[in-house]
Amino acid sequence: MLLLTTAFACYVASNAQQARRLPVEVVSPQVNPDNTVVFRFVAPQAKEVKLSAQFDRLAVPMTKDSLGVWSVTRGPVKPDMYPYCFIVDGVSVADPMNQVIFPNEGFKNSIVEITGNTPLIHTVQNVPHGTLSYRYYYSKELGIRPVVVYTPPGYENDSKTNYPVLYLLHGSSDTEETWTKVGRANIILDNLIAQKKAVPMIVVMPYGRAYPVISKSAGSLRTWENLQEFKKDFLGNLMPFVESNYRINKEKNSRAIAGFSGGGGETLYLGLNNQNLFSYVCGFAPGMIKEEFDRNNAVPFADPQLTNKNIKLLWFGVGKEDITFRVVNEYMKVLDQKGIRYEYFSSEGGHTWMNCKLFLSTIMPKLFK
Amino acid sequence: MLLLTTAFACYVASNAQQARRLPVEVVSPQVNPDNTVVFRFVAPQAKEVKLSAQFDRLAVPMTKDSLGVWSVTRGPVKPDMYPYCFIVDGVSVADPMNQVIFPNEGFKNSIVEITGNTPLIHTVQNVPHGTLSYRYYYSKELGIRPVVVYTPPGYENDSKTNYPVLYLLHGSSDTEETWTKVGRANIILDNLIAQKKAVPMIVVMPYGRAYPVISKSAGSLRTWENLQEFKKDFLGNLMPFVESNYRINKEKNSRAIAGFSGGGGETLYLGLNNQNLFSYVCGFAPGMIKEEFDRNNAVPFADPQLTNKNIKLLWFGVGKEDITFRVVNEYMKVLDQKGIRYEYFSSEGGHTWMNCKLFLSTIMPKLFK
Numbered sequence: 001m002l003l004l005t006t007a008f009a010c011y012v013a014s015n016a017q018q019a020r021r022l023p024v025e026v027v028s029p030q031v032n033p034d035n036t037v038v039f040r041f042v043a044p045q046a047k048e049v050k051l052s053a054q055f056d057r058l059a060v061p062m063t064k065d066s067l068g069v070w071s072v073t074r075g076p077v078k079p080d081m082y083p084y085c086f087i088v089d090g091v092s093v094a095d096p097m098n099q100v101i102f103p104n105e106g107f108k109n110s111i112v113e114i115t116g117n118t119p120l121i122h123t124v125q126n127v128p129h130g131t132l133s134y135r136y137y138y139s140k141e142l143g144i145r146p147v148v149v150y151t152p153p154g155y156e157n158d159s160k161t162n163y164p165v166l167y168l169l170h171g172s173s174d175t176e177e178t179w180t181k182v183g184r185a186n187i188i189l190d191n192l193i194a195q196k197k198a199v200p201m202i203v204v205m206p207y208g209r210a211y212p213v214i215s216k217s218a219g220s221l222r223t224w225e226n227l228q229e230f231k232k233d234f235l236g237n238l239m240p241f242v243e244s245n246y247r248i249n250k251e252k253n254s255r256a257i258a259g260f261s262g263g264g265g266e267t268l269y270l271g272l273n274n275q276n277l278f279s280y281v282c283g284f285a286p287g288m289i290k291e292e293f294d295r296n297n298a299v300p301f302a303d304p305q306l307t308n309k310n311i312k313l314l315w316f317g318v319g320k321e322d323i324t325f326r327v328v329n330e331y332m333k334v335l336d337q338k339g340i341r342y343e344y345f346s347s348e349g350g351h352t353w354m355n356c357k358l359f360l361s362t363i364m365p366k367l368f369k
Numbered sequence: 370m371l372l373l374t375t376a377f378a379c380y381v382a383s384n385a386q387q388a389r390r391l392p393v394e395v396v397s398p399q400v401n402p403d404n405t406v407v408f409r410f411v412a413p414q415a416k417e418v419k420l421s422a423q424f425d426r427l428a429v430p431m432t433k434d435s436l437g438v439w440s441v442t443r444g445p446v447k448p449d450m451y452p453y454c455f456i457v458d459g460v461s462v463a464d465p466m467n468q469v470i471f472p473n474e475g476f477k478n479s480i481v482e483i484t485g486n487t488p489l490i491h492t493v494q495n496v497p498h499g500t501l502s503y504r505y506y507y508s509k510e511l512g513i514r515p516v517v518v519y520t521p522p523g524y525e526n527d528s529k530t531n532y533p534v535l536y537l538l539h540g541s542s543d544t545e546e547t548w549t550k551v552g553r554a555n556i557i558l559d560n561l562i563a564q565k566k567a568v569p570m571i572v573v574m575p576y577g578r579a580y581p582v583i584s585k586s587a588g589s590l591r592t593w594e595n596l597q598e599f600k601k602d603f604l605g606n607l608m609p610f611v612e613s614n615y616r617i618n619k620e621k622n623s624r625a626i627a628g629f630s631g632g633g634g635e636t637l638y639l640g641l642n643n644q645n646l647f648s649y650v651c652g653f654a655p656g657m658i659k660e661e662f663d664r665n666n667a668v669p670f671a672d673p674q675l676t677n678k679n680i681k682l683l684w685f686g687v688g689k690e691d692i693t694f695r696v697v698n699e700y701m702k703v704l705d706q707k708g709i710r711y712e713y714f715s716s717e718g719g720h721t722w723m724n725c726k727l728f729l730s731t732i733m734p735k736l737f738k
Contacts, residue, residue, distance in 0.1 A: 025475075025586060027586065042460070043458070043459070043460045044459065045416075045458045045459045045460075046458060046460065047414075088457065088458075088460060088462075089412070089414045089415060089457075089458065090412070090413065090414045091411070091412045091414075091415065091457060091462070092465065093457075093460070093462040093463075093465075093477075094462075094463060094477050096461065096462075096475070096476050096477045097474075097475065099472065099473060099474045099544055101470050101477075103468065104468060105466075105468045106394075106465070106466065107465050108462075108463050108465045108470075108477070124505070124513055125513075126507060126512075126513060129504070129505045131502050131503070131504060132502065132503035132504075133500050133501065133502050133503075134500070134501035134502075134503070134549075134555075135498065135500060135501075136493070136498045138495055143495075144493055144494075144495060156614065159528070175468055180503075186503075217394060217396065245525065
């Protein structure tokens with residue numbers, strides 16, 4: 001539906017002299033009770049506008065009305081949270097009417113949430129909520145570094161308990177905010193704790209690129225150069241900051257590491273080569289290269305039996321259509337040959353944050369028990 | 370400068386099947402040591418691309434190279450943080466290569482920071498940093514409400530001190546994140562506390578629209594309907610949540626309220642009509658309508674002398690080119706006639722977040738002293 005531009009005043013208020021009145025104002029996305037979704041985009045001069053949404057395999061064309069509003073209705077869509085963007089004459093843009101943005105260094109996607117009738121594990125519900133804290137720590141090499149820390153409900157009012165900690169790493173080109181704003185890690189944990197399916201824990205979500213030593217255009221986080229610099233920061237600055245500022249149980253059996261994509265590569269490298277620090281190591285569609293297996297797995301491959309003793313859970317999750325599906329399966333073959341124990345979880349779909357939320361809610365109940 | 374698309378793998382990794390390779394990858398914005406800035410946008414098919422940046426009065430044309438990369442160099446620009454967007458054949462879009470986004474419900478702007486050689490009051494520096502906490506509280510009418518809370522450095526390690534509190538309200542169509550991501554309220558306070566120019570305080574940044582009772586397309590936050598619903602939530606839910614979850618000094622002389630634009634209207638309405646709760650009331654280019662002065666100021670206009678006694682600081686800041694400049698000055702004329710005391714601060718420029726940061730850093734040293 002179209003609205004008169006009653007919001008013009010506030011648009012000006014926030015965008016100052018540069019504000020430019022749209023011919024019409026639209027609501028987008030409009031999620032209907034039957035789980036269909038209407039997407040709208042105002043672009044009178046555009047020749048072609050498509051919707052690129054992660055519930056569709058391919059971008060779908062949108063149609064323009066007499067006011068220059070492009071729209072398309074999709075679904076019913078399976079309830080979940082999906083990244084999407086509009087492709088306007090070949091240029092991908094976020095939905096200007098949707099405030100929920102996918103935090104990323106390389107592209108702008110919006111997020112549409114189809115809630116459905118029954119709450120999902122990532123649905124914000126009226127249960128006790130933990131606190132999400134935005135903090136800074138300092139690195140001699142990298143400067144002032146951001147980190148987002150989840151503390152469970154009641155943490156502030158309890159001065160005695162020391163909590164187990166999960167270090168949770170984002171994918172390449174993501175930021176320290178992606179695990180909460182797209183992955184809903186905090187909400188998933190709030191709900192699992194309320195359901196007594198996960199133990200109260202602290203979740204540490206750092207920024208995974210060793211910027212500025214490693215440039216933001218240097219590709220995947222799992223490159224050797226980034227692994228070396230990130231390891232230095234993780235062990236030398238991040239862990240000491242977390243352990244001196246939060247009530248953490250410092251036993252290795254109370255320390256887990258998990259990560260997605262390039263951050264999954266970081267997770268396996270840090271977790272399996274520092275078995276004195278981590279007992280739980282979980283790769284979510286981890287980014288790896290076959291030629292680098294030996295170099296990146298020096299410690300576990302040197303003593304598989306000790307690795308089985310040290311690592312209580314080595315876990316892999318990957319979608320059947322995921323771009324990392326083949327390399328993850330090649331890696332597991334090598335683990336089989338070495339006799340290194342692991343758990344494997346295979347899902348439908350591809351290299352998406354829908355799967356990340358599924359992987360996270362699958363491992364949470366396995367941690368620290 | 371142009372780079373080969375080495376980041377393609379991570380682009381796919383985060384954007385799944387929908388990822389579409391750009392012909393080239395660019396760096397944007399590129400801030401140079403001489404404070405000039407290069408903006409780049411890849412759009413081979415576009416007929417016209419302009420840069421709309423808040424350091425320019427008008428949008429400026431960008432020029433396209435043979436690879437379809439549009440670019441323009443601006444400046445030297447006065448060091449500050451500026452919202453900007455690209456206007457692509459009439460459509461305003463954020464910079465896909467810039468992860469810093471202006472949190473807003475009605476448009477997508479990116480933020481460029483020109484740091485200059487000497488740190489500004491909003492520059493992230495290696496000083497003790499407070500904690501920014503993302504919390505939820507519950508409203509019977511509005512559901513689960515987000516709020517961002519700043520606690521000063523050392524708050525976590527100090528179980529005795531009760532801190533004064535500033536309630537800080539965003540502008541219309543902004544969100545609970547705008548005051549920190551665009552206004553840098555947390556960084557400004559970190560720096561002022563480190564310089565001993567402000568006392569350690571807690572800053573509470575709620576979401577200012579009474580959504581869903583008030584629709585997101587209902588215009589300014591200062592409409593009577595939103596004021597009534599927001600007041601109900603503020604007094605009935607937000608303040609009780611804050612005062613039961615944080616170590617707050619509950620004396621009215623330790624309670625301040627400030628806000629920008631539509632949130633400035635909310636600030637004056639809540640602050641001046643609840644003189645038992647607030648001693649400091651600061652309007653940053655507050656949104657008001659002359660015809661509503663009497664209705665919105667019932668308590669202060671009924672007893673100006675008591676108001677002068679109750680309110681230790683009534684403060685207004687507005688830019689000389691601000692769209693609210695005239696109405697704020699009309700309001701101050703009325704205050705003069707009534708004999709209500711206030712302080713007035715006038716700056717250059719318009720209705721911008723550059724001025725918001727200036728207003729905030731100007732009032733911080735005046736609070737709770």
